[in-house]
Amino acid sequence: MxxxxxxxxxxxxxxxxxxxxxxxxxxxxxxxxxxxxxxxxxxxxxxxxxxxxxxxxxxxxxxxxxxxxxxxxxxxxxxxxxxxxxxxxxxxxxxxxxxxxxxxxxxxxxxxxxxxxxxxxxxxxxxxxxxxxxxxxxxxxxxxxxxxxxxxxxxxxxxxxxxxxxxxxxxxxxxxxxxxxxxxxxxxxxxxxxxxxxxxxxxxxxxxxxxxxxxxxxxxxxxxxxxxxxxxxxxxxxxxxxxxxxxxxxxxxxxxxxxxxxxxxxxxxxxxxxxxxxxxxxxxxxxxxxxxxxxxxxxxxxxxxxxxxxxxxxxxxxxxxxxxxxxxxxxxxxxxxxxxxxxxxxxxxxxxxxxxxxxxxxxxxxxxxxxxxxxxxxxxxxxxxxxxxxxxxxxxxxxxxxxxxxxTSYVRQRTKTVSATIITKNEEDHIADCLKSARLVADEIIVLDSGSTDRTVEIAKQYADIIEVTDWPGFGVQKQRALEKATGEWVLSLDADERITPELAREINHRLADPDADAYKLPWAVTIYGARLDFGRSGRAPLRLFRREGVRFSDALVHERILIPEGRKTKTLRGRLTHYTHRDFGHSLEKSAKYAWLGSLEKHRKGKKTRTMIYPTLRGLMTFVQVYFIRFGFLDGAVGYLTAVTYAQVTFNKYAGLWTIDRPSIPATHDANAA
Structure with a gap:
């Protein structure tokens, strides 16, 4: 037609x-x-x-x-x-x-x-x-x-x-x-x-x-x-x-x-x-x-x-x-x-x-x-x-x-070797599709599993070149372990719930024919409840692809960062990194609670404090305004609204959790006497 x-x-x-x-x-x-x-x-x-x-x-x-x-x-x-x-x-x-x-x-x-x-x-x-x-x-x-x-x-x-x-x-x-x-x-x-x-x-x-x-x-x-x-x-x-x-x-x-x-x-x-x-x-x-x-x-x-x-x-x-x-x-x-x-x-x-x-x-x-x-x-x-x-x-x-x-502009073939690194735990629903997509751009695939009790490791063996089962030291340290095993000139760091789309694969291979930067951010395309989110917090572009030499991960428990040596150039690609954040709303609540508490612990480890509950409330409201209005989350419809509320709740929980850490605990004997 x-x-x-x-x-x-x-x-x-x-x-x-x-x-x-x-x-x-x-x-x-x-x-x-x-x-x-x-x-x-x-x-x-x-x-x-x-x-x-x-x-x-x-x-x-x-x-x-x-x-x-x-x-x-x-x-x-x-x-x-x-x-x-x-x-x-x-x-x-x-x-x-x-x-x-x-x-x-x-x-x-x-x-x-x-x-x-x-x-x-x-x-x-x-x-x-x-x-x-x-x-x-x-x-x-x-x-x-x-x-x-x-x-x-x-x-x-x-x-x-x-x-x-x-x-x-x-x-x-x-x-x-x-x-x-x-x-x-x-x-x-x-x-x-x-x-x-x-x-x-x-x-x-x-x-x-x-x-x-x-x-x-x-x-x-x-x-x-x-x-x-x-x-x-x-x-x-x-x-x-x-x-x-x-x-x-x-x-x-x-x-x-x-x-x-x-x-x-x-x-x-x-x-x-x-x-x-x-x-x-x-x-x-x-x-x-x-x-x-x-x-x-x-x-x-x-x-x-x-x-x-x-x-x-x-x-x-x-x-x-x-x-x-x-x-x-x-x-x-x-x-x-x-x-x-x-x-x-x-x-x-x-x-x-x-x-x-x-x-x-x-x-x-x-x-x-x-x-x-x-x-x-x-x-x-x-x-x-x-x-x-x-x-x-x-x-x-x-x-x-x-x-x-x-x-139609991505026509060149990649000349740089690429190692894809993925950390996993109980990701049998995602790992096969993730590794298949990674193979579109990677010469070597490395999977570090932290004790999965499902078929994650068994499935990964069909697609990965290196598979190891380790303890769980936190996101940052685990991703650094995977990075140290990479041998490629470039590294693609993926999460198990992410996919490289065919167009993004063509763009990566085209760019790595003659790189014009030392690291690339890959725009997310969060897919949830049957909808692809283009805006809000989902419209971000996390750093995922980088020249391996001199790069390391921070040791954060959650929301780890890739630390690029000073003076290196970073650019953002156009293609989309599909991100399946959770299976259903129950999984969303579970995952959000986990990330909020890990965020509380991370901030406490760095010496941060929350003195009143006013601050968590204001931060939650600010997150909603930023995600839904400033980042155009409303363009993603009802799912965009739900996502903005979820992010606001996570922010509130993170700072509220930090507030509880600094509160004195009540001894058990006191409870007994009170009873």
């Missing part, structure tokens, strides 16, 4: 991106059709049947888009579902299409080449728009240069999207060049640079603000020599752009002469001040999606605001932050921050990836996020249909392409 959907999906995506400046309807129609395709694929569960391992980063992006919509609905509801607010909410509601878009684009295996092809056609469309304008002006270039060129739409929208499209095309050109398609690379670089120049004809101030940041984002893609040259070239290009922008030059000259900003800046500062006052009066709710317009009109009518605001600023505050703060309060600010900075954080992690396609897609995604942050300084981008839809489709496309490319 993939081939059945692949070409139509590619065509729809490219057509939508390429036609964004020609007509916002082209982009909107493409987004809708792609979303419908995604819904069909979801209904048939085709993507999951194909073995798709849903990246948790995409779930986080999905949350960012949905949270923005939910806050928008809340803001519309508190004002009584006004008609004016309904129009704004209808625009924001497009973001609910994000996940169907991701499903469609992931199932079609959207790749870097296709994505950059769409960007290149978008940049090329600026030539057609410029040509049409020249024909309309009978070829008069002077007339065109002396006015703000908007390609038939709002000059701000045209300028911002054209500049972004030009730089995405430049990134595509560098990608094709590095992929040995040099002629195509030169063509894209030329088109991208020309589109960026055409974008400057809009004389949009935010373009000049964004330009240096866009240029700096290209630097990681350049060779070392070109990076040095770029540090000189970037200031020159920015100064030249400002000097050739008549609108900016006039404003700077006017400010120097009169010591006052021009009227456009003055109006914006006034409307920002009014928007801030609206927020200050209603910080937790804002004044509603339609309330901003009503407040501006009322201020003008009463003479408190300039009449000029009626013509320019009744729809929005010409700034994303102030506009959202005024209409939606603190929840709105948070939703806006998530919408910008969650994608930026996810994309920027891969800026220096060794994989060519991934690095270029990471730069492209960062361009979009940073671009919208900077464009939003002088324009309410998420209140304009074209801006909002372009952000939706471009982020979905880049994210889908990035994770598709990453999943």
């Amino acid at each position: 993939t081939n059945h959907f692949k070409k139509p999906v590619y065509l729809l995506f490219v057509a939508g991106i390429a036609g964004a400046l020609l007509s916002s309807s082209i982009l909107a129609a493409a987004a809708l059709l792609l979303a419908i395709t995604g819904l069909i694929i979801s209904f048939r569960k085709s993507l999951y049947q194909a073995g798709w391992d849903k990246p948790k980063e995409l779930r986080l992006l999905h949350f960012a888009f949905w949270f923005f919509v939910l806050v928008s609905f809340y803001s519309w509801a508190i004002e009584g579902f006004s008609y004016e607010g309904g129009k704004t909410f209808g625009n924001h509601a497009r973001f609910i299409l994000f996940w169907p878009l991701i499903i469609a684009l992931s199932y079609a295996h959207l790749n870097a080449s296709t994505l950059f092809a769409g960007a290149g056609l978008l940049a090329a469309s600026t030539f057609g728009l410029l040509g049409s304008a020249l024909l309309a002006n009978q070829g008069s270039i002077d007339l065109l240069l002396n006015s703000r060129f908007g390609g038939g739409i709002n000059p701000i929208s045209f300028g911002n999207i054209a500049l972004l499209g030009g730089f995405l095309t430049l990134v595509g050109g560098l990608f094709f060049y590095r992929s040995k398609r040099r002629a195509l690379g030169f063509l894209f670089i030329t088109i991208g640079a020309a589109a960026a120049a055409i974008a400057m004809l809009s004389q949009t101030r935010s373009n000049l603000v964004a330009l240096p940041f866009f240029l700096l984002l290209l630097v990681p893609l350049l060779s070392k020599n070109l990076r040095i040259i770029s540090m000189i070239a970037i200031p020159v290009v920015v100064v030249a752009a400002i000097a050739t922008n008549d609108r900016m030059s006039e404003q700077i000259a006017g400010f120097l002469q009169n010591d006052t900003p021009d009227s456009a800046i003055t109006i914006r500062m006034e409307v920002w001040g009014l928007a801030w006052n609206m927020f200050a009066e209603n910080p937790w709710t804002g004044i509603g999606l339609g309330g901003y317009t009503q407040e501006i009109e009322a201020s003008v009518a009463s003479g408190e605001a300039s009449a000029a605001l009626i013509e320019c600023c009744t729809g929005h505050a010409h700034n994303d932050f102030f506009n959202i703060a005024a209409t939606s309060g603190i929840p709105g600010i948070l939703s806006w921050a998530f919408l910008i900075f969650i994608p930026l954080t996810i994309f920027s992690r891969h800026l220096f990836s060794r994989h060519t396609a991934s690095a270029h897609l990471a730069v492209a995604g960062s361009l979009v996020s940073i671009g919208y942050f900077l464009f939003g300084l002088t324009e309410a981008t998420f209140n304009r249909t074209l801006f909002l839809t372009f952000y939706l489709v471009s982020v979905a496309g880049i994210a889908a392409a990035l994770f598709n490319e990453l999943s």
